[in-house]
Amino acid sequence: MKLFLHIGLEQVGTDRLQQVLDAKREGLLSKGVLFPRTPGSKNHTRLFMAVTDPDHVDPLRFNRGFITPASQAGLREQLTAGLRREVETHSPEQLILSASQLGASLARESELERLHALLAPFSDDIRIVAHVDEPGRVLARHYAAQVMEGRAALLDLEIDLAGSADWWDDALLDAHRIDPQAGQFLETQAPPFWLDYTRLVAHWESVFGAGAVTLRPYDETLFCGSEATDELRQAFDIEANIGRADPAPLSLQPSAAWVARARQLNELLLKVLAARKRILPRPLWRKFLAELEIGGDPIAPGALSEISRSFEPALKALCASHPALSEASLKRDRALKPWQEADPGNGYRASQYLLSFMWRIDKATREERKAKLAALKELDSQTDKPEPNTPGVAPPVAPAGDGLSDTARFILPALAKQNFAKLRHSSFAPHNKLGRVNEEELAAAYTPMTPRPLPDGNAGNVIVGCMKNEAPYIVEWVAYHRAIGVDNFLIYTNDCTDGTSEILDRLQEMGVLQHRNNDAWKGNSPQQSALNKALKEPLIENAEWIAHIDVDEFINVRCGNGTLLDFFQRVPDATNVAMTWRLFGHNGVRELRDEFVIEQFESCAPKYCPKPHTVWGFKTMYRNIGAYAKISCHRPNKLDEAFENKVKWINGSGQDMTREVAKNGWRNSKKSIGYDLIQLNHYALRSAESFLIKRQRGRALHVDRSIGLNYWIRMDWSDFKDITIKRNVPRTRAEYDRLMEDDTLRDLHVKGLAWHRAKADELLGLPEFQELYDQALKIKLTETERVAYALALDMES
Numbered sequence: 001m002k003l004f005l006h007i008g009l010e011q012v013g014t015d016r017l018q019q020v021l022d023a024k025r026e027g028l029l030s031k032g033v034l035f036p037r038t039p040g041s042k043n044h045t046r047l048f049m050a051v052t053d054p055d056h057v058d059p060l061r062f063n064r065g066f067i068t069p070a071s072q073a074g075l076r077e078q079l080t081a082g083l084r085r086e087v088e089t090h091s092p093e094q095l096i097l098s099a100s101q102l103g104a105s106l107a108r109e110s111e112l113e114r115l116h117a118l119l120a121p122f123s124d125d126i127r128i129v130a131h132v133d134e135p136g137r138v139l140a141r142h143y144a145a146q147v148m149e150g151r152a153a154l155l156d157l158e159i160d161l162a163g164s165a166d167w168w169d170d171a172l173l174d175a176h177r178i179d180p181q182a183g184q185f186l187e188t189q190a191p192p193f194w195l196d197y198t199r200l201v202a203h204w205e206s207v208f209g210a211g212a213v214t215l216r217p218y219d220e221t222l223f224c225g226s227e228a229t230d231e232l233r234q235a236f237d238i239e240a241n242i243g244r245a246d247p248a249p250l251s252l253q254p255s256a257a258w259v260a261r262a263r264q265l266n267e268l269l270l271k272v273l274a275a276r277k278r279i280l281p282r283p284l285w286r287k288f289l290a291e292l293e294i295g296g297d298p299i300a301p302g303a304l305s306e307i308s309r310s311f312e313p314a315l316k317a318l319c320a321s322h323p324a325l326s327e328a329s330l331k332r333d334r335a336l337k338p339w340q341e342a343d344p345g346n347g348y349r350a351s352q353y354l355l356s357f358m359w360r361i362d363k364a365t366r367e368e369r370k371a372k373l374a375a376l377k378e379l380d381s382q383t384d385k386p387e388p389n390t391p392g393v394a395p396p397v398a399p400a401g402d403g404l405s406d407t408a409r410f411i412l413p414a415l416a417k418q419n420f421a422k423l424r425h426s427s428f429a430p431h432n433k434l435g436r437v438n439e440e441e442l443a444a445a446y447t448p449m450t451p452r453p454l455p456d457g458n459a460g461n462v463i464v465g466c467m468k469n470e471a472p473y474i475v476e477w478v479a480y481h482r483a484i485g486v487d488n489f490l491i492y493t494n495d496c497t498d499g500t501s502e503i504l505d506r507l508q509e510m511g512v513l514q515h516r517n518n519d520a521w522k523g524n525s526p527q528q529s530a531l532n533k534a535l536k537e538p539l540i541e542n543a544e545w546i547a548h549i550d551v552d553e554f555i556n557v558r559c560g561n562g563t564l565l566d567f568f569q570r571v572p573d574a575t576n577v578a579m580t581w582r583l584f585g586h587n588g589v590r591e592l593r594d595e596f597v598i599e600q601f602e603s604c605a606p607k608y609c610p611k612p613h614t615v616w617g618f619k620t621m622y623r624n625i626g627a628y629a630k631i632s633c634h635r636p637n638k639l640d641e642a643f644e645n646k647v648k649w650i651n652g653s654g655q656d657m658t659r660e661v662a663k664n665g666w667r668n669s670k671k672s673i674g675y676d677l678i679q680l681n682h683y684a685l686r687s688a689e690s691f692l693i694k695r696q697r698g699r700a701l702h703v704d705r706s707i708g709l710n711y712w713i714r715m716d717w718s719d720f721k722d723i724t725i726k727r728n729v730p731r732t733r734a735e736y737d738r739l740m741e742d743d744t745l746r747d748l749h750v751k752g753l754a755w756h757r758a759k760a761d762e763l764l765g766l767p768e769f770q771e772l773y774d775q776a777l778k779i780k781l782t783e784t785e786r787v788a789y790a791l792a793l794d795m796e797s
Contacts, residue, residue, distance in 0.1 A: 001087075001092060001093060001094065001095055001122065001123045001125070002093070002094045002095070002123065002125050002127065002237070003094075003095045003097070003119060003122060003123035003125065003126045003127070004094065004095070004096045004097070004127050004129055004235075004236045004237070005097050005098075005102070005119070005126060005127065005128050005129065006096065006097065006098035006099070006129045006130075006235070006236075007099065007100075007102035007103035007106075007128060007129070007130050007204070008099070008100035008101070008102060008103035008104055008130060008131070009100065009103045009104055009130055009131060009132060009138070009194060010100045010101070010103070010104040010142060010145070011133075011138055011141040011142045011145060012131045012132060012133050012138060012218045013131055013218045013220065013223035013228075014043070014098065014100035014131065015042075015043070015100070015251075016223045016228055017098065017131075017223070017228060017231065017232055017235070018042040018043050018098050018100075019042060019245075020228050020229055020232050020245045021035045021042070021096065021098065021232065022035070022041060022042045023245060023246075023664050024229070024232075024242050024243070024245070024664075026632060026637070026664075027242050027243065027637070028096075028238070028242060029090060029092070029524055030523075030524065030528070031238070031240040031242070032092050032093035032094060032524075033092060033093070033094045033095075033096065033236070033238060034086060034087065034090050034092035034094070034095050034096070035096045035098075036082075036083060036086045036087075036095070036097070037086070038079060038082030038083050038085075038086055039079060039082075039083065039097060039099070040099075042098075043098065043099055043100055043101075044097050044098055044099040045060055045099060045101065046075060046079050047079065047097055047099050047102070047115075047118075048060070048099045048101040048102055048105065048106075049061050049064070049066055049072065049075060050072065050075050050076035050079050050118065051076070051106070051111055051114040051115040051118060052072075052105065052106070052111055053108055053110055053111055053114075054069040054072060055178065056105075056108070056111070056178065056186065057178055057180050057185070058101070058105060058185055058186065058187050059149065059180075059185050059187060059188060059282070060101070062180040062185075063282055064415070064418075065414055065415055065418060067180070071414075076118065079118075080118060083122065084121075084122075087122055090524055091524075094236065094237070094238070095122065095123065096236055097119075101187070102115075103130050103194055103200065104187065104192065104194050105186065105187055107168075107172060107186070107193055107194075107203075109203070109206065109207065112203070112204065112206075112207040112208070113207055115207075116207050116208060126208055126212065127212060127214065127237075128204050128205075128208055128212050128213040128214065129213075129214050129216065129235050129236065130200070130213065130214070130215055130216070131215075131216050131217070131218045131235075132197050132215050132216070132217065132218065132325070132330070133217070133218040133329075133330070134301070134308060134315075134329075134330045134331065134332050134333070135195045135197075135307060135308055135311045135315075136301040136302070136304040136305060136307055136308035136332055136333060137301040137332075137333065138192075138195065139155075139158060139192065139195060139301075139304055139307060140253075140298070140299040140300070140301045140303075140304060141253060142192055143155055143158070143259070143299065144253055144254050144259050144298065144299060146187075146188055146189075147254075147259050147262045147263045147266065148254060148259075148262060148286075148289055149187075149188045150183050150185075150188050150189075150266050150269070150270070150285060151188050151189055151263065151266060152189070152263060152266040152267040152269075152270050153189060153263075154263070154341060155304075155339055155341075157191050158171075158191045158192075158304075158307060159304075159306060159307065159338075159339065161191060161307075162306045162307045162309075162310045163306075163310045164310075166196075166199075167193070167195060167196040167199070167310075167311075168193045168194075168196040168199040168200075168203075169193075171190060171191040171192065171193035171195075171196075172190065172193050181273070181276070181279075182270065182273045182274050182276075183266075183269070183270050183273050183280070183285075184270075195311070196311075196314070197215065197311075197314065197315070197318055198314045198317070198318060200213075201213045201215065201318075214235075214322060214324070215318060215322040215324065215325055216231070216234075216235055216322075216324045216325070217324060217325050217326065217329035217330070218329075219329065220251070228245050229242055229243065229244055229245045234324075243638075246663070253298035253299070254293075254298065255294060255295055255296035255297060255298055255342075256296060256297060256298055256299045256300075256342035257294045257295075257296045257342045257343060257344050257345045258292060258293050258294050258295075258296070259298075259299065259342070260341045260342045260343070260344045261292040261294065261344040261345075261348055261350070262289045262292055263341070264344065264348075264350035265288065265289065265292065265350045265353055265354065266289075267350070268350050268351065268354045269285065269288075269354070272354075272361070277365075278361050278362065278365045279361075279364060279365045279368045279369070280361055280364065280365075281364055281368065284360065284361070284364055288353075288357055292348075292353065294344070294345050294346070296342070296345075299339070299342075300333070300336055301332070301333040302332075302333040302334050302335055302336035303336045303337065303338060303339035303340075304339055305332060305333070305335035305336065305338075306338065308332035308333070309332070312332070315327075315330045318330075371402075374402075402417070402420075402421065403420070403421075403424055403784075404417065404420060404785060405780070405781065405782060405785060407778075407779065407780045407781065408420070408781055408782070408785040408789075411779065412785065412788065412789055412792075413789075413792055415792040416785075416788045416789040416791070416792035417788070419787070419788035419789075419791045419792055420784060420785060420788035423611075423784050423787060423788055424784060427610075427670070428610050428611050428787075429784060430605070430606045430608060430609040430610075430611075430615075430783040430784055430787055431606055431607075431608045431783075432606040432607050432608065432720045433607075433608065434606075434607035434608040434673065434675070435607060435653065435674065435675050435676045445727050445729070445730045445731075446561055446562040446563075446727045446728055446730070446731055447561060447731075448483075448730070448731045448734060449483065449484070449485065449561065449563050449565075449731065451482070451487075452485075452487075452565075454487060457542055458542060458544065459487065459488050459538070459539045459540075459541075459542040459543040459544070460486075460487030460488060460543065460544055460545075461485055461486050461487045461488070461543070461544060461545045461547075461564055462486070462487065462488045462489070462490060462539050462540060462543040462544075462545070462546050462547075463481060463486050463488075463489050463490070463546075463547050463548070463549060464489075464490045464491075464492075464530075464531065464534045464539075464540060464546065464547075464548050464631070465489065465490075465491050465492070465548065465549060465550055465551060466491070466492045466493070466494075466518070466526065466527045466530050466531075466550065467491060467492070467493050467496070467500055467504070467550075467551055468493060468494055468495060468496055468500065468526075469496055469497060469498040469500055469693070469756075470498075470500050470551045471498045471499045471500045471503055471748075471749070471751075471752020471753065471755060471756065472592070472594065472749070472752055472753045472756050473551050473552070473597060473686075474500065474503050474504065474507075474551060474749075474752075475503070475507075475736060475739055475740065475745065475749055476596050476597060476598075476732065476736060477551045477554070477597075478507065478512060478513065478739070479732050479735040479736035479738075479739055480554055480598065480728060480732045480735075481554075481555065482512075482735050483728060483731040483732050483734070483735045484555065484557060484562060484563050484564055484728065484731075485563045485564035485565055486555075486564070488513065488514070488539050488543070489512070489513035489514065490513070490514045490516070490534055490537055490539045490540065491504050491513055491514070491515050491516070492515075492516045492517075492518040492526075492530035492533070492534070493515065493516075493517060493518060494517075494518040494519050494521055494526045494530075495519060495526075497755075498752050498755040498756060498759075499748055499751050499752035499755060500752065501515070501517065502748050503745065503748045503749065503752060506742070506744050506745045506748055507739075507745065510739070510742060510745070512739070514537070514539055516530070516533070516537075518530045518533075527633060528632065528633070531548065531630075531631040531632065531633075532630075532631075534631060535630075535631065540624075543624045544623070544624060545564070545568075545621055545622065545623055545624065546621070546622055546624055546631070546636075547579070547619065547620070547621040547622075548619060548620075548631055548633070548634075549579075549619050549680065552597075552682060552683045552684055552686065553581075553619065553680050553681065553682050553683075554597075554598060554680070554681040554683070554725060555579060555621070555678065555680060556582075556678065556679050556680065556681045556724060556725045556728075557677070557678050558675070558676065558677055558678060558679065558724055559676070559677045559678070562727060562728060567677055567678055570654060570677060571650055571654050571677070573648055574623070574648050574649075574650045574654075575622060575623040575625060575627065575646070575647045575648050575649070576620055576621075576622040576623070576635075576636070576647060576648070576649040576650070576661075577620065577621040577622070577649075577650055577652075577678065578618040578620060578635075578649060578650070578651050578652065578657060578661065578668060578672070579618055579619050579620070579621055579652060579678055579679060579680040580616055580617070580618045580651065580652050580668050580673065580674070580675060580679055580680060581614075581615065581616070581617050581618060581619075581679075581680050581682040582604050582605060582607075582675065582679050582680065582681050582682065582722055583604060583605040583614070583615055583682050583684060583715055583717050584601045584602070584603065584604045584605075584681060584682065584683045584684075584685075584717065584722075585601070585603045585604065585685060585715065585716040585717045585718040586601070586603075586685045586686070586687055586688050586691065586716055586718075587600060587601045587602060587603040587718065588603075588718075589601065589686075589687040589688070590687060590688045590689065590777070591687060591688075591689055592686075592687050592689040592690055592693075592753075592756055592757055592760055593687065594753055596729065596732065596733075596736075597683050597686060598681070598725045598726060598728065598729065598732070599726060599729055600686075600687075601683055601686065602721045602722060602723050602726070603717065603718040603719070603720070603721060604681075604717050604718075604720055604721065604722045605717035605719075605720070605783070606717075606719065606720050606783050607673075607675055607720075608673070609783070609787065610669070610670055610673075611787050611790075611791055612714065612787060612790040612791055613667050614714060614715075614790075615717075616667050616668040616669075616673060617634065617666055617667050618634060618635075618666060618667065618668060618680065619634055619635075619680055620634060620635040620636060620666075622635075622636050625643070625646070625647075626640070626643070627639060627640055627643035627646065627647050628640070628643075633666075634666035635661070635665075635666050637664070639662060639663055644662070647662060649661050649662060651668060651672050651673065651674040652673075652674045652675045652676065652677055652678045652679050653674025653675065653676040653677055654674070654676070654677050655672070655674055657671075657672040660672050681722075681725055684711075684715040685712065685715050685716055688773060688776060688777060689760040689764075689773075690756070690760075691712060691776065692760060692763045692764070692769050692772065692773055693756060693759050693760060693763065695708065695711070695769070695772065696759070696763055696769070708772065709772060709775055709776060709779075710793050712776045712779070713779065713781075713786065713789050713790060713793065714786075714790050714793070716776070716779070716786075717783070717786065719782060719783045720783075
């Protein structure tokens, strides 16, 4: 496996490439290229934080709670394990890691050696990629970014280095002592040592091997257009076509006057912090600088021509050794009058602003110290308490009055507690005040519907699904969806041992559905292999509407008579329906029962829950008009250009969301969430015993991914109730009973249920699973605590 390590550089288009990698993640994976989620959703900052020297505390480690060597080592261990799981799951031909901070912060050989040791077990073919631009242009952008993060020194530092025989070492000599509490960081206060690209290459190749580094040029106008995908393919040696990326706007730089204002205030703020009498939280510092904004032109690279000129001989040599570079791409801007700090404008005086800000600094100081004192008291009170059952969770340190429940205070790791504090009063705080329907009032039963006759050659409304060991749940799921207007089913199975295949075969013999054996699946997952085959099936080719959902997902039509026909009549021009998940927890049900899933489980996630990303995931029901060439797990993909103006995506409330998801995406946003007309009830856990069986057998999409306590924490939502689907119980029962009149089917169902009960008993007899079962049932979290914990598990976007 080739491993491409993209090290930035900062201010050189890295964020744009990472956006494209994120948007194309699924398509890349289908071509054997993995852009993993474990190190971070886009910028793999966790990789960077995990490998810096313990004493090299950077702003990320400081702000995210990984200051101590122990916490950093824990992060590194989690990162390694997570990467290993993703690689083992997908078996990619190429792995791409990208962190803009790597090239701009790792100045020590010991840090590169630690990084190499982390990555070497995954590949013996590691290639380093960096994007570079003319040093004057990069420095103008980088300096402005540093000031907005707290830099106080003038650009005179860099100007004095112009012509230095060893820019790299001289820049590091100017580095401030790292003192996080005083706002002193290498990344913020020091000149960029890495502008010496020749030394940068030598530095990385000294650890990763001669020829390991490739430098590539940066052109902002191209990186912000669809050509970014072309650069992605060339940079990471991707032969397959990965399509075009949507253009992104050019990044806006702060004006030179705003930078001057911010720097002058930073100078005073650092003096305040140096006295050790006050604390300035990072968000408040950024807010102060934002309040200083003033318009005008950004710093002109031409004013730094003295620095640019000093690098020209080295750049010419680099062009010869790195074919992608050209002298034209690294040509300096026209020389201007040497740089001087801009006039901050309007008679600005930083001292006046500081005086006006002091009361806010003092208030923040009091709050921070109060919280720390309470945390110390809480820690002291816990010293004699037993360790929590959850492996790897430290004793609670959250202060009293923090809003956490007793359970959460005991089991949440430090990062989750930090997340909770941020969430409580933010726009991402979960709640159920969304839409116009009160679920508790909608309990009246729907009237039965008559199956509609279909013309010859018309497959009607079709569900395509994948199953593995789902015997107890199949007949209910089929009966339910037939009762609301699904006409046909195409079901693929692989490696079933509980009678699932036999039940589906019998249903096929009864004319209810079509079953296909998928044991010989190929590719990245059995599910995607099945979906690729499904496109050639007559049921799919002749369908009116197609939905790919799983047996633990139920389409809940919340309008009219609760049928698909009622829904379609309300959205006549829609071609794609994003059916957003409503995640249901175990509802206190421990044992596996022979009862309807839709009757047993009514506790669920709140409607408004932007984080974690899984809560607002959706599955797509789409009209079969030939607009898309591929079915994927959550949506159709590969939009035909001829249909770009013909598709209309709607959310669960019937609102247009085409612009957001026409080409990619499988989650709703705060703008596109809606449940008023339709939703997808997702019973990912069912009973606690069912969860154990699911944990043991793995997942359809990711066959080797473990489903442990983390999965339970993400899925066991229990703070709100949604009983709207229970209106379908009578019509489902009528169809279920009709199907179960078949003696063979009924016997197979009984045998499958017995298999699952026996499996649950077997697993509970194993210490590992008994411990998991006990731990899961002890976890009682509020919705905000659950979100905070899920985010801390860091399997996010």
